[in-house]
Amino acid sequence: MELLQKKAIEVLNKNWKGNFSIPCANLYPFQWFWDSGLIAIGFAHFDMPKAEKEIETLLDAQWENGFIPHIIFHTETDTYFPGADFHLSNLHPQASKKYKSTGMTQPPVTGFVLEELYKISEDKKATLEFIKRNIDQVYFNHEYFYHQRDPKNEGLVYIYHNWESGTDNSPIWDDIWSTMNPPEYTFERRDTTHVDPSERPSKREYDHYLHIIEIAKKYHYNDEKIMELSPFLVQDPLFNAMLIKSNESLIKLYKLIGGHDAKIKQLQLWQNKSIRSFNDKLFDERLGVYVHYDLRNEKSLNYISSSSFSPLFAGIPDKKRAESMIKIMMDKFGREDQYLCASFDPSSERFNPKKYWRGPVWINLNWMLYRGLVQYGYKDIAERVKKDSIEIIEKNGFYEYFDSRKKVHAEENAGYGGHDFSWSAALLIDFINPKEDLKF
Template sequence: WTNPDRPIADLDELRTRARAVLAQNDKGTMVTAAPNLYPHQWSWDAAFVATGLSTVGVPRALAELDHLLAAQWDSGMIPHIVFADEVQLRGAGLRGAGYFPGVDRWRTERASPAGVKSSGICQPPVHATLVRRIVERATSRGGEDGRLAEDFARRTLPQWIRWHEWMRRARASDRSGLVTIYHGWESGMDNSPRFDGPYSRVHPGDLEPFVRTDTRIVEDASQRPSDEEYARYLWLVQQMADVRFDDARLPGAVDFQVKDVFMSAAFAAANEDLAVLAERFGHSDEVTRLREWSAEFREGVDAAVDPATGLARDRDLLTGEWISLPTIAGFAPLLSTADPALRAAQLVLIEGPEWAGDPRLAFPLPPSTSTTSPLLRPREYWRGPVWPVMTWYIAEAMRRHGDGGRYARWREASIAQLMEGHFGEYYEPFTGEPLGSYHQSWTAAVALEWLD
């Protein structure tokens, strides 16, 4: 059954069609991030996809996370892409070579576990937060689902803890409470204007030639990063591969080093969630350490707020400068802060006229760049469109902080946006047009979360 792209009539149909998107993208042990554009497993997508899948069936949701965990490096890092094998892809009628850069460009064969093909960088550590959600959903249902989820939590906790240990050790040992990234891809918000400054100082040297494939799939290339941006992305990959992704050598080798405030807030929240799981599933000796990390990153994020704008900032480590730009990452404290005044101020901002409250918007949802900023590019990837997965992730953080009313309002607007039926990767904020890839897995997953 092929998902039709016609508008959706009601919530039952939304559920059926979202499930069909995930079923179509399911290659057995992994759901590809999108049917053609992204025919592999992405780290943070897998976590969102798993929570969506858990509304349908817990065993399949857990298998998705197991597949990701099987790619965890000895260091503890969970790679940002786990490449599908060719057989799986051909069976599903996909060309594996269709995604660029493929595993060859990464040169990770010695660093990743035997038999696993992966990239060599990470993505935001949202996993523990979503594992907690899945486990709580399953155990509240009880029965076989509950038992499976408990077993999963017990069995995999040491791996999630190693992932967090890696993040703290390899990316934040300076105790700043802020995580360092060595590539914009690590942030998950690839070409956000927040990285324009740092990227302007990346000058590709002797770069292996390359041919992009993404612009063959998304035919309107203006919705994707430019070739110049891609050259810089690949240059950084080459710099990291040249030092074999050795954590200790990255600071001396890579031309892009940024403290990522949004990733740091995700990490603060995830440490608290992991502490809750550790307490419940037999790792109580880890709880204190995890809560200390949660506090460290919560404070790091709070301290990154620009008093002039009320938005949290990234910091370019190579120039020492704060990056104060109006992007969605500025709302990082909504994921993590324990300061009621900061939370209240951020809520006023995000629902105000420069963000979700701009009356020109098709739906009252926060775009990836402020609608009043000259940096806004409403059709271009992370430079302006509304990303449904971000909407849900931020709303879910609000709900967890007791703000059920706001969650309900965002839910209503997000569902209204999705009823056009394409399950777009991102949406034009003023017209509601679906952009990027259609049938994007994490978009379908958050639709299922809204409906649960």
């Protein structure tokens, strides 16, 4: 374990760019929102100043309305498409004047990341001072979501692009693509020059992705217009679970800091409404798990993915629902010939164990699943998730994602996408250096 941790630290230091991290060289040369949060957790174990700077740089790119973009373009490079010149974030009147970015966001992990930094810290007083300086910006980000992304005032926020979900090419989105017929765009892909094209989304999928952005750009990334006109409008269980988990962390931290009763009260109101709606609307009794809801077409998207289990991390299901979810997970995803936890239902005809979010194992989702399983008392299954996560990294290296079939790992390298990937390294460090939950 010591050698593996040493390699993980080398990966994080290699991908550090002075005041932020990139996910990996070549494929992802900028700063990504939820990557940065998870990377900071790894840094906190051995270099707290870098962990803090990672978060500060991310928050420095926040827009005047509280929005935090999913990519911040710190450097000029043509190795990534679509880049800053395509997204044109400055179309929005409240966009950052300091940084070019996208006009999309990503799962809001920053709240619970602040709590993780505090748990890991050896100097709690200094870390709490850091949190005091930055927590209001995270609260402002949550305020943005509940004011601008919750049209029915039900405590569930929508995403308007699949990239906002973090699970970019999930088979779940296939049903939405079937309702659209975007133009054929002419563009030069960059990702497929760095990794095997068979592991990446198709050209036609990219046409859909770009079309949604073009609609948002046409209306200067105006939230009301996007809500009215975007063909993609989804309430995502992973995204909303991250928001709910981060709400909980902000409540704990504000209580620790003191003097923020109004914000605590507001967070609790959001939290109560969100959890109630989450359980009422997103839990599929027939499937026994949480699913996505297509807000544009007013229908559930009844598929099981790793996102279906993310509510465990946020403490959303009651014991009965948690039991149902874990039974489904072990029956479908937990066979002895599979590593936990594939990103999509292995029994589905849409499952592809090599293709991005259509079936491979991702360390970030496993880390959340592990935490959730521990919280609900499923220690043995949690240990399997942790063991599987460490084992696939030991066998293959710090890849972006991994084949979920054990036999493939015995025959060839079964790590795919970007290599020396930052959050795989960061969360490996956290897996092997557990911190007991603090009692706030």
